[in-house]
Amino acid sequence: MSGETWYDGVAASPGIVIAEARRFVAKDIDVEETVLAPDDITDEISRFRRAIDDARQELNDVRATTAELLDEEHAQIFDTHLSILDDPMAFDDTIGHIRSEKKGAAWLFRRNLSRIADALEQRGDPYFSERAQDIRDVKRRVLRRLLGAPDAGRPVLDRPGILVAHEISPSDAVFLDPRIVLGLVLDIGGRTSHAAIMARSRGIPAVSGLDTTSHEINSGDMLILDGLKGRVISNPLEETLFDYRRRLVRWREAEVRCEALLTLPAETIDGRMLTLAANMEMPEEADQALARGAMGVGLFRTEFFLVRHHRFPDEEIQYQAYRSVVEKMAPWPVIIRTLDVGGDKFASYLGAAPEDNPFLGMRGIRFLPDHRELFRSQIRAAYRASGHGKVKILLPMVSGLEEVRHMRALCAQVMTELTAEQKAFDPEVELGIMVEVPSTVILADLLARETDFFSIGSNDLIQYTLAVDRGSSRVAHLYEPLHPAVLRSIRRVVDVAHAEGRWVGICGEMAGDPTAAVLLIGLGLDEFSVGSSLLPEVKRVIRGVSYAEARGWADHAATLATALEVRGFMEPLMNQRFADILGDTGNGNGSPHAATGVAP
Secondary structure, eight states: OOSOEEEEOEEEEOOEEEEEEEEEOOOOOOOOOOBOOGGGHHHHHHHHHHHHHHHHHHHHHHHHHHHHHSOHHHHTHHHHHHHHHHOTTTTHHHHHHHHHHOBOHHHHHHHHHHHHHHHHHTTOOHHHHHHHHHHHHHHHHHHHHHHTOOOOOOOOOSSSEEEEESOOOHHHHHTOOTTTEEEEEESSOOTTSHHHHHHHHTTOOEEEOOTTHHHHOOTTOEEEEETTTTEEEESOOHHHHHHHHHHHHHHHHHHHHHHHHTTSOOBOTTOOBOEEEEEESSGGGHHHHHHTTOSSEEEEOOTHHHHHSSSOOOHHHHHHHHHHHHHHHTTSOEEEEOOOOBTTBSGGGGTOOOOSSGGGSSBGGGGGGGOHHHHHHHHHHHHHHGGGSOEEEEESSOOSHHHHHHHHHHHHHHHHHHHHTTOOOOTTOEEEEEEOSHHHHHTHHHHHTTOSEEEEOHHHHHHHHHTOOTTOTTTGGGOOTTOHHHHHHHHHHHHHHHHTTOEEEEOSGGGGSHHHHHHHHHHTOOEEEEEGGGHHHHHHHHHTSOHHHHHHHHHHHTTOSSHHHHHHHHHHHHHHHHTTTOOOSSSSSSOOOOTTOOOO
16 A cells, blocks of 8 residues: 555554564465264264364463463463363364264364354453454364364564564464564554563564554555554655654653663652552563552552453452462552443443443442452452552442442451451551542542542543543543543542542553643642553653642643643643653644544
């Protein structure tokens, strides 16, 4: 394709790369429907069992290699693939259909797993879509064994470039050489896909979730891969190329400067000490968070369990996962958020019926009354992990005191049980709530008396305060973090919490934006929790401003009438102070192209 084309996807692994595309197209496996003679059924079942065993051995070999190249936590990704082989819907059902339908194992196995993968894909949730990828990878692995088909071949580049593919399996991603594969562009997957996790562990910038981009980019096309913003530009114009070369230089320089800050405290010029922690979606991210200077985990999302298991796992599996992170992070604290389902995530997993307005329906802590045992297992696992380091528990989607009191009662019950069982735990585990809805802002003074800390979930707080569906392109322009109503809400929460001796953190995307971060410092936030890749940049902001001047700027910003006025006020101040880490979102002339990729 000729002409500059822009594509927006998901920032799966940070970094900026300018290089030629190297397109990889996986070979399809043709499967024909075959009818068996009655005498062949037993042999066909035996052949299917051998194919499963061979695939299992192959996966165990990949798992061992991953543990050697990376670590055991990354290797555990392949436990999901191994469990799929033993799933009754994959194994027993196929054997049953061989007997009842008298058809070949390959055709039936492909049909069974395709149905499962398609059903997950249709849920429209990125987590389930990524699980569907795992199922398809296992399907291809077994089919190759059944049909004697050659291996599809790992993506191998003849010279350094950006690998462009519809998707790649985690086992392929493990073996990518970052000296040759300079970047990764994928149609399928999100930030928590197993391929994305492997790319981050190998230090390879990646953008995923680009739908059909791999069909539009050819080998040899010049690409700009922006793994910071989740953007890919093919055949860029000279002005775009010039602009991104400048960005690349600035980013590398900023990385060097930020590296020098890793061992320094997150302290303002005039001595106000802040806590700078990491948001985590997977236990495997703990090492990266520490390497980037995290002072603990400010938000440990526990939805990853639903990616790896057929059902929400038992207490022991949860405990081991929490413990691994807590021990690595010690003496820094780990804030474990209880399961946040509903809205756009996992509602069907707990049997919730479809809702017309899911973001206003069954979400987060609202599931507690109907799923008390599920939450009880989470709380027990978290308390047990507190015997190995500092643990705090965070409740999502709280809208009133009743929910806090119900969880307090559950925590008290859990402590009584663990004491009777003589299991070690910290009786002083703090219980906090996420500030995401207007009622929590209004009741902040009352809630602060019965909780230990607040964590502001800015993504949802903005959405609910401004009544903006952030997923709707028609009103996306109204989703504005610097809206005066948002700033005033945050100020109220901080002021009343501090009056009660409680600390306040923020864990949404707002905390990672330099301009917003300066205002948040001025509003009195005590803790910032961001993605690991943003930690050095946020520390640079904290150490580059005094609390006194940030407070003055925030005071003035809160008096302004519109977000546009706030940005107009902050822009010259930020350009003067933080030009090295600021970057525009356009093409160098102030006019970004459409995400769908229209040539200018």
